[in-house]
Amino acid sequence: MASFTNMGSARETSSFLESIFKHMTDAIIVIDKQGFVVGVNPAAETLIGWSAEELSGKVHVCAICKGIATCSEEATCAECFREKLNVPSFEMRVITKSGHEFPAAASSARLPEESGADFVVILRDMSEQHRIERERFHRVMTNYVIQAQEEERKRVSRDLHDGVGQALYSIIVGMKVLDQLPMDEVMRHHLAELQQMTVRALEEVRSLAVDLRPSALDDLGLVPAIRSFIKRFEQTFGIESYLEVEGKQRRYSSAVETALYRICQEAMTNAAKYADTDQVFVRISDYNNRIEMKIEDHGCGFDTEQILIQGTGLGLYGMKERANLLGGDVKIHSTIGRGTTIHVVIPLDEEGAPLYVDPGTYCR
Template sequence: MRRGTLLTQVLLVNLLLIAAAVIAASIASNPDSAFRDSTSIGLVLGFALSATVAVNIWLLAQRFEPLERLADEMEHVDLSGPPAPPAVAEGPAEVVTIERSFHAMLERLEAERRGAANAALNAQERERERIARDLHDEVNQALTALLLRLEAVRRQTEDPEAASELAEIGSLISSAMSELLDLARGLRPTTLDDLGLKAALATLVEGVEKEAGMRAGFEAEGDFEDLPDDVQLVTYRVAQEAVTNAVQHAGARHLRVRLIGGGDALELRVSDDGVGYDGGRAAEKLGIAGMRERALLCGGALTVESEPGAGTRVTLRA
């Protein structure tokens, strides 16, 4: 049954109290009444007035308590993650309407934000894939052709000094090709497409250990073959960003990546023993917001635990 509006209830209670006061005053003013004297009349009216004030205070407190609860919920709502499930709406009709409208607005905002973020990140992934393909198929092929021609010229030259110079140039071109392929793989990890998430993360950690000269470990528990492609891609990108932060910003000596899966659930943990950070602008520079946006795309949640001098731990649950 729908409860009446606040105005209706206040008016009804006051009308009843006024009616009771009028009846009491009529009884007191009756010549045959035992409450004819002014003291009795004053007591009756004072009691009626006190009762009116007390009932109004109680009624307003009861009716405004849900509104205060709603105001507190609005003040502390967390817009960085998916909206919490709405509680059962209780209270005056006006408050129930406001609460339902507020939660509907949060759901619309979340849907619009997720759609915009999804479109932006998908466009980013397509651009990464295009650049990686161009680097591999065009630039790398051009460098390969250049290297072959250079090698042919080196074999034909009779000048030892020139041949040595050409060999050094060829070595530089080979190094550039290797770095180019690493860049292309970083833009779009072919291992992820070909072998899956577990192999891609293992390759990522192995590369970090080899190139950054730090001790890095990778552990995986569970089956990840049936995970949706978007979940695998988001998980890889979050791990890639967290590992990059550990190498470039944290000054870490040890890195650990752990992947745990079971059924439709997945948990990724990336921890390091670096310098840590204290939130604020540091979090913006480290791309934490971008990682959270990616996590939201697959219905997941990202938590970051870090303190200055105590390292950082990034956890993705999806």
């Protein structure tokens, strides 16, 4: 067998190069001066779906190439590799015989006159890399959106508490002082009404601020924050709710606490909105460096496959996104007439931070 360093006759060299041409996993396409494909290796046949025979001198390269891709997904013929000699590698949008389009990493070289051909192009399918890149981009963007939303909720919650909340409180104190002054009965009645309205407004502002972002989550951690959410939930919806905590009790990274709190909030609100039930059960357990949370109702249940395909709301989708960003998972079990269980698992390290995360997307 000939090798590059020890090649014998021209015949040996030619059969050696032929063997490379045949066995290369990258697609090789040879083009003549008019732009017709005059030769392809087996990898190219597989990639573009045309046989060497079908192509040979009959199919123009433009039937395979949709253009040179720019950094976005758009392809253009303005920068055609056949005219631009100084673009040795580029990204080509390839179209197969059956019309399927995909991105390919391409490199090209002009062939010498005596070869009888004009150009050789080498192609490698980049669909999988593009899919991975798109998914990564999606994760990064989702992470930014979730972070920004939490920050904004924190800010609005603080502003409501410290701004409108304090102003209403000052009004209540002022009215108490007014109440000590002499006035007629009609005035006193009006004042009492105003006092009641202001107290109610203050309660609403406080509850809105807590709903937006409970300070207990940052100050005391996941379990106390869920405990006080459950109390408010019971008062609002009249649904008996039970919390069971097992295993280690500790603080987790802010990202983990926020994600689990929001998932619990969404699952319980869904139960109140749709399950037609009077009980909800929450169980949190921390064993073997993984935190698990189950939110269960014995209500009407729903067809998970249909709902997830239809994508009627963002709640269930958001739960999965939040857990996936932290290297965890959410399983939704529901049976019509039997109820629903949302089961979240996040693997953790010793410090209570997520174990498997993409460093590009994770924010403690």
